[in-house]
Amino acid sequence: METTMSTAADSATTGGHEAPRIAINMDGHRETAPRNAAKARAEGLSFHYGAHRALKDINLEIPERMVTALIGPSGCGKSTFLRCFNRMHDLTPNTRYDGAIHFYPDDFNLVAKDVDPIEVRMRIGMVFQKPNPFPKSIFENVAYGLRLRGVSNRALLEEQVEAALRSAALWEEAKDRLQASALTLSGGQQQRLCIARALATRPEILLFDEPTSALDPIATAKIEELIAQLRDQVTVLIVTHNMQQAARVSDFTAFMYLGELVEVGDTSRIFTNPSKKATEDYITGRYG
Amino acid sequence: MATPALPSNDLQTVRRDVASRKVRDQLFVVVGLLALFACLFSLLVLFSKLVMDGSDRFTWEFVSSFPSRRAAQAGILAAWVGSSLVMLVTACTAVPVGVMAAIYLEEYAPKNWFTGVIEINVTNLAGVPSIVYGLLALGLFVYKFDLGQSIVTAGLTLALLILPVVIVATRESLRSVPRAIREAAYGLGATRWEVTKDHVLPYSTGGILTGMILGLSRAIGETAPLITIGALAFIAFLPTPPLTDVAPYVSFTWLTDPFTVMPIQMFNWVSRPDPAFQSNAAAAGAILLGMTLLMNAVAIYIRYRFRKSINW
Amino acid sequence: MNEPKRPMPAGPATSVGMFASLRYRKARDRVVEALLLACGMVAVFITVAIVAILVSESAVFFEHVTLKEFLTDPLWTPLFADAHYGIMPLVAGTLTTTFVALAVAIPFGTTIAIYLSEFAPHKVRESLKPVLELLGAVPTVVYGYFALLVVTPVLQKLLPELPGFNMLGAGIVMGLMIVPFVASVSEDAMRSVPVYMREGSYAMGATRLQTALRVVVPGAFSGIAAAYILGISRAVGETMVVSIAAGMQPNLTFDPTQPAATITAYIVQVSLGDLPHGSIGYQTIFAAGLVLMIITLLFNVAGFFLTRKFREAY
Numbered sequence: 001m002e003t004t005m006s007t008a009a010d011s012a013t014t015g016g017h018e019a020p021r022i023a024i025n026m027d028g029h030r031e032t033a034p035r036n037a038a039k040a041r042a043e044g045l046s047f048h049y050g051a052h053r054a055l056k057d058i059n060l061e062i063p064e065r066m067v068t069a070l071i072g073p074s075g076c077g078k079s080t081f082l083r084c085f086n087r088m089h090d091l092t093p094n095t096r097y098d099g100a101i102h103f104y105p106d107d108f109n110l111v112a113k114d115v116d117p118i119e120v121r122m123r124i125g126m127v128f129q130k131p132n133p134f135p136k137s138i139f140e141n142v143a144y145g146l147r148l149r150g151v152s153n154r155a156l157l158e159e160q161v162e163a164a165l166r167s168a169a170l171w172e173e174a175k176d177r178l179q180a181s182a183l184t185l186s187g188g189q190q191q192r193l194c195i196a197r198a199l200a201t202r203p204e205i206l207l208f209d210e211p212t213s214a215l216d217p218i219a220t221a222k223i224e225e226l227i228a229q230l231r232d233q234v235t236v237l238i239v240t241h242n243m244q245q246a247a248r249v250s251d252f253t254a255f256m257y258l259g260e261l262v263e264v265g266d267t268s269r270i271f272t273n274p275s276k277k278a279t280e281d282y283i284t285g286r287y288g
Numbered sequence: 289m290a291t292p293a294l295p296s297n298d299l300q301t302v303r304r305d306v307a308s309r310k311v312r313d314q315l316f317v318v319v320g321l322l323a324l325f326a327c328l329f330s331l332l333v334l335f336s337k338l339v340m341d342g343s344d345r346f347t348w349e350f351v352s353s354f355p356s357r358r359a360a361q362a363g364i365l366a367a368w369v370g371s372s373l374v375m376l377v378t379a380c381t382a383v384p385v386g387v388m389a390a391i392y393l394e395e396y397a398p399k400n401w402f403t404g405v406i407e408i409n410v411t412n413l414a415g416v417p418s419i420v421y422g423l424l425a426l427g428l429f430v431y432k433f434d435l436g437q438s439i440v441t442a443g444l445t446l447a448l449l450i451l452p453v454v455i456v457a458t459r460e461s462l463r464s465v466p467r468a469i470r471e472a473a474y475g476l477g478a479t480r481w482e483v484t485k486d487h488v489l490p491y492s493t494g495g496i497l498t499g500m501i502l503g504l505s506r507a508i509g510e511t512a513p514l515i516t517i518g519a520l521a522f523i524a525f526l527p528t529p530p531l532t533d534v535a536p537y538v539s540f541t542w543l544t545d546p547f548t549v550m551p552i553q554m555f556n557w558v559s560r561p562d563p564a565f566q567s568n569a570a571a572a573g574a575i576l577l578g579m580t581l582l583m584n585a586v587a588i589y590i591r592y593r594f595r596k597s598i599n600w
Numbered sequence: 601m602n603e604p605k606r607p608m609p610a611g612p613a614t615s616v617g618m619f620a621s622l623r624y625r626k627a628r629d630r631v632v633e634a635l636l637l638a639c640g641m642v643a644v645f646i647t648v649a650i651v652a653i654l655v656s657e658s659a660v661f662f663e664h665v666t667l668k669e670f671l672t673d674p675l676w677t678p679l680f681a682d683a684h685y686g687i688m689p690l691v692a693g694t695l696t697t698t699f700v701a702l703a704v705a706i707p708f709g710t711t712i713a714i715y716l717s718e719f720a721p722h723k724v725r726e727s728l729k730p731v732l733e734l735l736g737a738v739p740t741v742v743y744g745y746f747a748l749l750v751v752t753p754v755l756q757k758l759l760p761e762l763p764g765f766n767m768l769g770a771g772i773v774m775g776l777m778i779v780p781f782v783a784s785v786s787e788d789a790m791r792s793v794p795v796y797m798r799e800g801s802y803a804m805g806a807t808r809l810q811t812a813l814r815v816v817v818p819g820a821f822s823g824i825a826a827a828y829i830l831g832i833s834r835a836v837g838e839t840m841v842v843s844i845a846a847g848m849q850p851n852l853t854f855d856p857t858q859p860a861a862t863i864t865a866y867i868v869q870v871s872l873g874d875l876p877h878g879s880i881g882y883q884t885i886f887a888a889g890l891v892l893m894i895i896t897l898l899f900n901v902a903g904f905f906l907t908r909k910f911r912e913a914y
Contacts, residue, residue, distance in 0.1 A: 086475060093399055119622060122477030132468035135491055144486070145476040150621075194472070201476060309807045316809045320715025323708050324728060327779050331735055334746045341749075388639035396633055397640070408904070409643040415830065415900035416893070417837020419864050420650060422871075423889040427653035431877060448646055455643070479629045502737075509739025512839035512864065516871045516885075551741040551840075558745050558844055566749065573742045584737045588730045 037104070039064040039205060039235040040085065044099035045111070047080060047089065054080045056259045057099070062205070064104075067227060067236040069250035069267065071243060073282065077259040078239045082207050085110060085237065086124040087117035122149070125198030126207040130214045131190035133182035133197075138174050141182045141193055145201035160200055167233070168196035169226050188219025195226065199234070206230065208238040212245065224249050243283055247271050255279045335577060342571025350571060354524040355553065360564065364572055366523040367553035370439070371508060373527060373542060374549055377443020378450065378507050383500050385447075386454030393455070394462040395484050414452035421449045422516025430517055437518040439527060440543040445513050450503035457502065461495020462488055494594025498587045505583035509576060511551040522556075523548040550576045654893055657886030664880055670887070676850040676866070678884045679873075685884070687891055689850035693767065693860035694895075697842055698835040700771025700856050701778055705831055708775070709782025710824065716783065717790040718812040729784070736780040744844030747773035752845065765847030765859040774841050782831045785907075789823020790816050826906035833899035837892065839864035863892045 040062040047055035055077050062068050070078040080089075087110070089095045097111035103123075110120055125145075133141050142161040143151075151157060161178070165171040170192040177184075182193055191211060198206055208227065212220040227249045230236055240246050246253050247267060254264040255278070263276045274280045295301060353363025393410070397403040425445035435441045465488045473483040489496075527545035531538060550572060557569035662670070665685040673686025712732070716725050752769035756762045762769075793816050801811040817824065847859030848869045861869065867885045875881045 088471065088474065091471070091474060116622070116626075118477055118479055118626070121475055122622075126471075126475040128468060128471060128475070130468060132466075132472040134469060134472065134487060144473070148476060148478050148482060148625075197472075197476065306805075309810065313807045313809045316812075317715070317719050320711055320719055323711040324715065324732065327708065327712070327735055327776065328728075328731060330776055331738070333750065334738070334742070337746070337750055338742070385639045385642055388636050389642060392633075392636035392640040396636055406640050406643055409647045411904055412897070412900055413643060413646060415833050415896060415903070416650065417839070417864065417896055419837065419839045419867055420654075420889055420893055420896075423867070423886060424646070424650045424653050426871075427657060427886070428649055451642070451646070479625050481629045481632045482625070505737055509737075509741065511739070511741045512843075512868060515868050518871060551739055554745070555741050555840065555844070558741070558748065569745060573739075573745050576739055577742050580737050580739055581734060584730075584734055 035065045036063045038062070038102075039104055040110070041102045041104070042081075042084075042099070043102060045081075045084065045101060046098040047077075047084060048096040048098070049092070050094045054259055055084070058256075058261045060254055060261055060264055062235060062237055063252065065231055065233070065235055066251040067231050067238060067249055068252045068254065069246035070237070070239045070254050070256060071241075071246050071282070072256035072262075074241065076256045078256045079209055080259075081256065082209055082237060082239045083126075085205060085207055086121045086126050087111065088126070090117045122201065123203060124205045124207065125201060125203030126209065127191070127194050127198055127211050129210045131187055131194050133185070133190050133193050135181060135183055137179045138182050138185070138193060139178040142196050142200050145197060149201065161196075164196040164200035165193075167199050167230070168192045169222065169229075170196055186219070188215050188222060191215060191219070191223060192226065195223075195230075199230075203234060205235045205237060208236065208240075210239050210241060213241065220245075243271070255282060257282070335574070338570045338574040338577060340570075341567050342569075342574050343567075345567055345571035346574075350568075355522050355548075355556075362557075362565075362568055364550065364553055364575070366526065367548050367550045367572070368575075369526055370523070370547040371549040373439050373530075374442045374446065374547065375504055375508055377440055377543070378446040379500070379504060381444060382447035382450050382454055382503060382507075386451050386499075386503075387458050387496060389451075390455045390458035390462060391484060391489070394459045395480065395488065410452055410455050414456065418449055418510055419512040419516060421445055422513030424448065425513060425517045436544065437520070437546055438544045439547045441517055442514050442519060442547060442549070445517060446507040446510055449510060449513060450507050453503040453506060454499050457499020458492070458496050461492035461499070464495065465491050494590055498591045498594075501583050501587040501590070505580045505587070508549075508583070509551055509580050511555055514549060514552055515555070519552050520546060520548055550579075650893070654886055654890040657883050658890045661880065661883035661887040664883075665887075674852050676861075679870075679881055683880075687863075687888065689852040690861060690863045690866055690888060691891070692852050692854055693842075693846070693850070693865070694836055694862040694892075696854050696856050696860065697767045697771045697774060697838075697846060697862055698832060700768060701774035701835040701838075702828070702832060704772055704775025705778040705782050705835075706828060709779045709827070709831070710786055712779065712783040713786035713790060713824075713827075714812050714817070717787045718808055718816060729787075732780045732783065734780075736777065738777070740777070740838065740840035741844070743773050743777055744770075744840045747841050747845035759857060762857055763847075763859055765845060766857055767842075767846045767860055768856040770842045770845040771856060773845070774835055774838050777838070777841070778831045778834050781834060782827045785827035785830060786820070786824045789820035789827065792823070793819040822906045822909045826903045829899050829903040829906065833896045833903065836899070837864065837896050839868060843868045863888045867892075 038061050042058050042060045042062075045055060045058040046053060058081060070081060072078050083089055084097060084101060089097070100112070101110040102108070103110050108115060110124075134144065136144075139161055142164050143157045146157060146160055151160070162171060162175075165174055170189060173189060174185075174193075182190065185193060191214075195206075195211075211227075212223050215223065224245060227236060227238065231251070238246075238250065250267045252264065253267040253270040255262045255270065255274075255276075257278050263270065263274060263279045265275075270279065271283060274283065295305070349361075350363045351368070352365050353361060354365055355367075356362040389410075393403070393406060397406070422445065425441060425448070429435045429441040429444055430437060435444075469487055469491070470483055473487050478486065523546060527542040527547065528539055530540070530542050554569050554572040554576060557565040557572065560566075670685055670687055672688070673684050674688060675684035675686050676689045677684045716729060720728070747769045748764075751773055752762070752764060752766065755766075755769055755772075756764075790812075797815055797819055798811055801815045806814070842862045843865040846862065846865065848861045848865050849859055850866065851858055851860035853860060866888055870881060870885045
């Protein structure tokens with residue numbers, strides 16, 4: 001932890017003209033905190049669209065390098081909750097956060113007014129419901145986040161792009177056509193590209209907003225496999241409307257209903273032995 | 289009084305009724321096509337009339353001569369050079385200002401009364417008659433800023449005129465970039481300007497280009513505001529060349545030179561009673577019309593190409 | 601929430617030079633935003649400048665001429681020794697040419713809009729619409745030539761008494777010029793009528809024409825009205841066609857076969873001469889311009905609200 005902080009300080013003081021020294025080790029993970037320690041914790045989090053209160057007093061802990069799934073019927077606020085983590089709601093006028101999402105190990109409140117949403121998004125990546133690659137080359141899609149952070153060294157970019165594409169299990173398919181437009185990829189490949197794009201910036205948490213809802217079953221299976229592997233390098237929070245998916249990929253599952261968090265626990269327990277009636281009704285298919 | 293009967297429901301009546309209604313449908317198709325082709329036909333007549341009337345004036349001499357008191361010796365040299373330079377000023381001012389204003393309104397502006405005021409202004413400016421821009425330029429550029437009846441005055445006047453065109457076209461094409469693309473970029477930690485310059489702007493280049501060309505094609509044929517600022521029709525010299533052979537090789541004195549432009553030259557010839565000048569007018573009109581139609585065709589082509597290349 | 605905005609910890613790919621620092625990026629964002637706002641303000645500035653110039657120059661004019669004389673005197677002869685300053689002859693010319701133009705543009709524009717929106721196959725619409733829009737791109741001075749040397753001679757064959765300069769020919773050509781505009785705005789309005797409304801009508805056995813006239817056109821009514829009103833505003837402000845083909849003599853008549861001057865033609869006529877800056881003749885064009893501006897503004901505002909109404913409807 002101390003050592004990683006000093007790297008940042010070093011590069012900030014040495015100025016921008018020399019090539020930045022960057023550790024390239026996408027497979028190994030940052031030893032910032034022991035696995036399963038709290039990476040983020042929502043405390044009394046409420047969220048308002050104008051006068052409408054979409055999230056009500058949510059308390060939830062997101063463990064480090066684990067996959068946490070958010071399930072619940074449509075309109076229960078699971079996507080709204082997910083989008084609080086990287087402040088996407090700030091793009092919509094008339095929205096308000098109450099309460100806190102503590103972010104560890106730094107321990108600051110992600111949704112506080114004086115915390116810059118851009119800084120939050122630089123540390124917490126997101127993969128969206130529909131694949132949304134930029135209409136640029138595959139390479140430029142993955143490199144974009146790094147370019148934003150000022151990386152312009154070609155060799156370094158190539159290394160990082162390759163590492164990110166490998167982590168997203170897209171390297172073998174894409175290595176011969178890095179300069180081709182991302183729109184020439186299939187839907188499933190595009191979604192893996194979006195995952196690679198997010199991974200390239202080394203996010204601390206990766207948010208998935210129903211990432212397979214626009215994909216066919218085979219592409220879905222690949223993405224699910226990928227998410228299961230990703231837990232070795234990054235904390236994952238995933239919203240899904242598909243309960244089997246939650247059961248397959250996640251370590252912990254949280255059930256939300258009408259803007260409230262009903263129940264959270266080990267995925268196996270939630271699906272076999274839920275403690276709340278509402279959870280049981282949902283997973284047995286009574287609604288949603 | 290007998291109750292009026294409902295139309296009979298037997299098969300023959302129904303068939304007769306449907307048939308007669310379908311005939312009316314067919315008739316309307318004919319009427320619609322006739323109306324459409326009447327308009328297109330008049331465009332064709334207009335163009336061929338210009339070409340025929342001006343046929344004996346399509347010579348190199350016509351393009352390379354100054355105006356003259358004798359119709360047969362008069363040419364459009366000063367006019368097309370003037371038009372080109374005025375368009376240069378217009379493009380260099382209206383395009384950057386218009387595109388930036390559009391970006392502000394579409395990407396930055398918060399929804400409040402102040403933005404509403406700007407929006408209403410843009411909509412309203414698009415409907416202001418062109419001659420009113422001429423009056424504005426006369427009062428503001430010619431007399432208040434003392435720019436005289438010069439190329440820069442004309443260029444700025446036309447820039448004001450096409451600014452709403454550029455703004456509206458740019459906004460439309462910015463709006464066509466899907467929200468998901470913006471979210472993807474924001475999600476990676478981009479600032480608003482980075483999202484705009486790296487993504488939204490490049491993906492809407494086609495629409496912006498189209499708007500720019502359409503704006504300029506309107507400006508190049510615009511006559512009334514330039515008459516109002518006092519453009520002359522009889523210019524027998526060229527403006528100072530913008531490139532010189534002494535350092536720094538670029539000169540801006542042409543900006544303050546007097547000028548004439550194609551439509552004013554044509555207007556001047558049309559208003560003369562001598563029919564010999566009418567064929568000069570026709571030839572100038574054919575060239576002017578050819579230029580505007582060409583610009584429009586290019587704009588339509590660009591729009592078509594970009595629609596094909598990026599399919600969200 | 602201690603120490604917000606602390607620098608990013610060392611995600612490897614984030615340790616870079618000062619030029620990419622978040623502070624620099626955000627400062628750049630603010631500078632750019634100010635610049636963009638300034639450009640947005642240009643639109644407001646232009647409007648203010650137009651109003652300021654027209655009002656201030658007209659104010660001088662109205663020191664010489666009473667509003668009553670301006671509105672009621674039947675003569676407009678500001679450049680004659682016996683000067684009269686009645687705007688009505690110019691307004692009459694403007695209204696008459698506008699009326700003729702609309703008599704052409706509304707039937708043609710609406711028919712074409714209904715055809716393109718409800719009847720034309722996709723390919724026909726996509727290829728003919730841009731060609732039709734070329735009609736709106738023709739320089740107005742070229743239309744003036746057309747009105748004077750093509751349309752008027754044809755009309756003279758039908759009406760032998762017709763003078764060489766007349767409002768009829770000018771108005772017809774102006775109408776032709778406005779057709780694509782009326783057609784395109786009306787067509788947009790018709791196409792925004794939802795498909796389910798058409799389907800409801802078809803399901804009851806209606807033909808295309810019946811659906812178009814009884815469902816689509818009423819449904820798009822405010823949009824079509826906006827198209828007409830914006831068309832009026834165009835016709836009122838049109839300058840070159842009337843300057844060239846309608847003659848420039850102020851003439852208090854509503855007979856389209858007569859020559860007459862419009863407000864715009866008068867401004868052109870004065871500008872072609874050499875009136876000294878500050879003379880009363882010079883100020884008349886601003887007074888005329890102010891009247892023109894007020895008329896078009898009224899129509900534009902009405903059109904703006906009508907368009908907004910039909911956008912809200914669906």
